[in-house]
Amino acid sequence: MKDKISIEQIKNFQKNGFLLIENFLSKTELEYWKISVENAIEKRNGIKIPGKNIKVDGNDGVNEDTEYYSKVFDQMINLWQTDNYMKEIMFDERIGKMVSKLGGFDGTRIWHDQALIKKPWANPTSWHLDTPFWSFSDRRALSIWVALDDATFQNGCLYFIPGSNHKTSFKNPGIGKNMDAIFKFYPEFSNTKPIGVPMRAGSCSFHNGLTIHGAGPNMTNLPRRAMTCAYMPDGSKFNGIQNILSDDSFANLKKGDLLNDDSQNPIIFSA
Numbered sequence: 001m002k003d004k005i006s007i008e009q010i011k012n013f014q015k016n017g018f019l020l021i022e023n024f025l026s027k028t029e030l031e032y033w034k035i036s037v038e039n040a041i042e043k044r045n046g047i048k049i050p051g052k053n054i055k056v057d058g059n060d061g062v063n064e065d066t067e068y069y070s071k072v073f074d075q076m077i078n079l080w081q082t083d084n085y086m087k088e089i090m091f092d093e094r095i096g097k098m099v100s101k102l103g104g105f106d107g108t109r110i111w112h113d114q115a116l117i118k119k120p121w122a123n124p125t126s127w128h129l130d131t132p133f134w135s136f137s138d139r140r141a142l143s144i145w146v147a148l149d150d151a152t153f154q155n156g157c158l159y160f161i162p163g164s165n166h167k168t169s170f171k172n173p174g175i176g177k178n179m180d181a182i183f184k185f186y187p188e189f190s191n192t193k194p195i196g197v198p199m200r201a202g203s204c205s206f207h208n209g210l211t212i213h214g215a216g217p218n219m220t221n222l223p224r225r226a227m228t229c230a231y232m233p234d235g236s237k238f239n240g241i242q243n244i245l246s247d248d249s250f251a252n253l254k255k256g257d258l259l260n261d262d263s264q265n266p267i268i269f270s271a
């Protein structure tokens with residue numbers, strides 16, 4: 001694993017809001033991640049989030065928007081909670097340390113992991129922000145996105161709007177059908193040139209959760225698979241949003257409570 005982060009990379013990440021690391025995983029590591037993700041997904045039987053009875057193909061056949069979104073990607077959340085191989089992969093302290101350096105904080109907790117599978121002919125992932133969906137509000141929160149297949153302009157690689165991380169807010173424009181919806185909230189970026197980030201399988205990118213980002217459609221007959229994880233700085237506090245929290249945890253939290261339950265948000269690195 002290429003886990004060394006230079007000062008230059010930290011500066012680039014903080015300036016642009018994203019960073020590509022080519023050949024992050026070795027060939028052997030990539031094979032291990034792929035098999036582990038495949039097995040963990042198979043065991044889930046289509047359950048999207050542990051403890052919640054939501055199926056990954058949650059198309060209710062009535063709401064057109066739900067149907068559209070179910071064809072953006074399949075999301076399998078918190079594989080670490082239902083599979084020990086994924087737990088070992090996600091608890092890797094080296095990744096926690098990279099995250100803390102890029103984000104500029106001392107302790108790294110997992111918010112949630114998620115496999116993101118764009119099936120053949122998947123819809124694009126509209127421009128969006130991540131952090132406004134989450135149950136804490138911290139401008140430093142970030143994610144890793146590891147390509148399990150080559151991610152190309154044809155099959156739905158990521159795109160970023162560089163520097164947008166400095167200007168966006170916690171208002172949530174969502175992930176709808178219209179690619180330009182985000183620019184109603186942030187018109188100042190409607191003329192900014194986005195950067196597409198194709199990458200070979202085993203490479204990864206990190207992005208700040210307030211960087212405007214999205215992905216193209218999958219115009220190929222093969223899946224585009226990625227394994228991702230969202231991280232929060234240790235010390236983050238509950239903001240009142242449920243997001244992926246179970247109904248029980250949600251009912252027991254008050255705004256301002258520390259999100260430090262290791263069974264939900266394990267700490268994977270502390271400086």
Ligand SMILES: O=C(O)CCC(=O)C(=O)O
Nearest residue numbers: 116125130143145215228
């Ligand atoms: O994989 C995708 O299509 C989108 C990924 C994304 O939005 C994320 O990892 O935050």
Ligand SMILES: [Fe+2]
Nearest residue numbers: 128129130213
């Ligand atoms: Fe995202």
